[in-house]
Amino acid sequence: MRLVGTRDENESVEFSQALLSPSANFGGLYAPKILPKFNLEFFKKALNLSYSDIALEVIKSFEFDVELEIFKDALKSYEKFDDPKCPVNIKKIDENLYINELFHGPTRAFKDMALQPFGVIIDALAKQKNEKYLIMCATSGDTGPATLKAFENSKNVKVVCLYPADGTSEVQRLQMTNVKGKNLKSIGIKGNFDDAQRSLKTLLLDQEFKDSLKENELKLSAANSVNFGRILFQIIYHFYTYIYLLKSGKLKDDESFDIAVPSGNFGNALGAYYAKKMGAKIGDILIVSNENNVLTELFNSGVYDIKDKTLVKTISPAMDILISSNVERLLFSEFGDKKTKLLMENLAKDKFYEIPKIDGFRAKFCTDKECANSIKDMALKGMLIDPHTATTFKFTPAKKPTVLTSTAHWVKFTPSMLEAIKGIKTTNEKEQMMMLASEFNQSVPAEILKLFESEEIHKDIVEISDIKKTILNWIKQ
Structure with a gap:
């Protein structure tokens, strides 16, 4: 099954492409045009299946282009x-x-329910393609820590997490500011979640930003639920x-x-x-x-x-x-x-x-x-x-x-x-x-x-206009 653009269904891509490049035409998202269907016979069979077995049956029904072993x-x-x-x-x-x-x-x-397996898949696809990625996420509190944890110490993926500096709980904030992986970066912004999400979407479509990443041998993707x-x-x-x-x-x-x-x-x-x-x-x-x-x-x-x-x-x-x-x-x-x-x-x-x-x-x-x-x-x-x-x-x-x-x-x-x-x-x-x-x-x-015992590593709190510069400075270090 291919996914299509929500604002242009003539645009269709394989699942792997939608994972690695989640922005569709005209600023849209990727989504299935037709969903697979399950009947009563499946649900009776599923009574004896484990959570992972049920998950695999659902995944298989989409007939995506990613190898089944990667999903396993x-x-x-x-x-x-x-x-x-x-x-x-x-x-x-x-x-x-x-x-x-x-x-x-x-x-x-x-968010761990989706981001833990998502991290494994993205890492495997990047390795298969011999490519390296910058994964970005904007968070109102839980997506950020889960994304950072999912890609902790990945050799193929760097992560930048944008969060509202005054818009999360203290534990959520510490989960982002204390991360130690050298491939991880958290940035507090002077704004709310909508500002963070808007900044993420803008950067995903920013050709100058993508060209700068390319100079550093990085491609751009996102871990927010804009990603199918x-x-x-x-x-x-x-x-x-x-x-x-x-x-x-x-x-x-x-x-x-x-x-x-x-x-x-x-x-x-x-x-x-x-x-x-x-x-x-x-x-x-x-x-x-x-x-x-x-x-x-x-x-x-x-x-x-x-x-x-x-x-x-x-x-x-x-x-x-x-x-x-x-x-x-x-x-x-x-x-x-x-x-x-x-x-x-x-x-x-x-x-x-x-x-x-x-x-x-x-x-x-x-x-x-x-x-x-x-x-x-x-x-x-x-x-x-x-x-x-x-x-x-x-x-x-x-x-x-x-x-x-x-x-x-x-x-x-x-x-x-x-x-x-x-x-x-x-x-x-x-x-x-x-x-x-x-x-x-x-x-x-x-x-x-x-x-509460760990040292805070990521202390940046920046204006929205400085997000792009802050990310590129970190990438070049």
């Missing part, structure tokens, strides 16, 4: 997760209510969730379940949308926004309007986004390339577009106060949930089987946890993190504790 090696990266046999942990927490913990990888965020390689692995865990519910007897063959997703850049929700179109019996995809509630407005009214919006900093910072890149792939799937191109041009020019309501989605937004209340309520029941997962409780109680997507370990947001549960400010994050863990009979991952 990529899936071995899950052996580094808490449970080497299964990277996710699905728990029943109430009648009809389940939580899918996607944060059991090395950086304690759901990320989305592929996000489809899989939603597929697995359906199979898990079937296997455990929570669903019958003719029953569906709903998935609630805390949404920022929309990659996680898009994975659920694709999984549904491929045959997983997902009912509604429940989109939860924080107070930056553009997605709520889109799915409830069909209007994407950021004309008078200013980014609001919330206690769920990975969702502090106004321009959700992966919505473009949804628009392409629903309306085609010509309409998508027009809509995205309207967004760039007028900061506004309007579409018919898309079936299969429901949306709500969650205030910081509501989020904190959910954290406290669950703590009283003996369970710690991070501020992103907490937003999904807007969709409880559930009338039918519903899975809440849990995207990060609570230790990454200790100040918000402390204020929500105990009403106190953080004075010593490490000590108070350990205090909370002890009180709730949990352990703090060793790699998180080490962050």
